[in-house]
Amino acid sequence: MVYHHHMKSIWITIIIFGIIGLVGASYVFVSWRSHRQPGGPYSFAYCRDGVIPNGKTRVVVLGDSLTHGTMSHSWLKDMQAELGESYTFINQGWNGDLAWNALQKIDEVVGCDPDIVAIFIGGNDALASFSPVWAERFVENKQLPQTPDADWYRENLEAIVTTLQTETDAELVLFTLTMFGEDVESPEVAAFRNYSQIVIETAEKFDLPVLPIHQKMTEFVQSNNRAVVQSCSPADFAAYRTQIRWAIVRYHFFFQSWDQISASRGYVAQTDCAHLNSAAAGVIATEFKLWLDSLDR
Numbered sequence: 001m002v003y004h005h006h007m008k009s010i011w012i013t014i015i016i017f018g019i020i021g022l023v024g025a026s027y028v029f030v031s032w033r034s035h036r037q038p039g040g041p042y043s044f045a046y047c048r049d050g051v052i053p054n055g056k057t058r059v060v061v062l063g064d065s066l067t068h069g070t071m072s073h074s075w076l077k078d079m080q081a082e083l084g085e086s087y088t089f090i091n092q093g094w095n096g097d098l099a100w101n102a103l104q105k106i107d108e109v110v111g112c113d114p115d116i117v118a119i120f121i122g123g124n125d126a127l128a129s130f131s132p133v134w135a136e137r138f139v140e141n142k143q144l145p146q147t148p149d150a151d152w153y154r155e156n157l158e159a160i161v162t163t164l165q166t167e168t169d170a171e172l173v174l175f176t177l178t179m180f181g182e183d184v185e186s187p188e189v190a191a192f193r194n195y196s197q198i199v200i201e202t203a204e205k206f207d208l209p210v211l212p213i214h215q216k217m218t219e220f221v222q223s224n225n226r227a228v229v230q231s232c233s234p235a236d237f238a239a240y241r242t243q244i245r246w247a248i249v250r251y252h253f254f255f256q257s258w259d260q261i262s263a264s265r266g267y268v269a270q271t272d273c274a275h276l277n278s279a280a281a282g283v284i285a286t287e288f289k290l291w292l293d294s295l296d297r
Helices: 002-036 044-048 075-083 099-104 106-111 123-128 132-141 150-167 187-205 213-222 237-253 258-264 278-296
Strands: 057-063 087-093 116-120 171-175
Touching: 044 087, 044 106, 057 106, 075 087, 075 278, 099 106, 099 150, 106 150, 116 150, 116 278, 123 132, 123 150, 123 187, 132 237, 150 171, 150 187, 171 187, 171 278, 187 213, 213 278, 237 258, 258 278
Parallel strands: 057 087, 057 116, 116 171
Antiparallel strands: none
């Protein structure tokens, strides 16, 4: 009896660790896949393989995880669903990218032969400005050649614009940044506001349109009166990554929507300190649609 009881305990332990290992391996796979492929509707790989639909206005969006769309609600998928009869939206957003990383992918954008390029990059550059710890993590994780700062962001953003103007005939439009947390008085949101000003100044320098995403997102958050505002200040890198990881687990393994995750955490616009629920994604999509409509007039 003792022997059988001992063997039963061993098998239970093996099963438990097997389940934990399977869940862990599944999480790693989902995370890896989400970083390998944009969340849609089309990626640059479709351009490379020659399978982008013809006869429609081709729009490439160059950005980070907010465009990539695997870690928050995909505003770009919403755009394709609504405007797909006239436009093909090509996703060139990548999780964690800074402006320097986006610049390294510029040949892929050019190779798509775009009619329009939307440049929505800089959120991670702003995050890196929070402290040396944040900057160091981005240097390591994204293999940056230097410590990121505001001047380098401006330099890379201008290089992106210059390259696209030189090597394509596409119309360009810049987006200002979103927010970090929903406390509009926090120093972190102020950093996003400062980096958005760089976007505005770059647009003015090159005589390009700029969409006021930061302003509209701020107004959206302020229009929702709440007793408790979800602040992400002071910025904690480890806590931020934990929020993201648990959001991914809840979305992919417990089949909760980004909106459910957002609501359970008390956010109005976000699922964690940076990524989007459908309402915030709608703010971005609305501004972009208004601009596209202006081209048709």
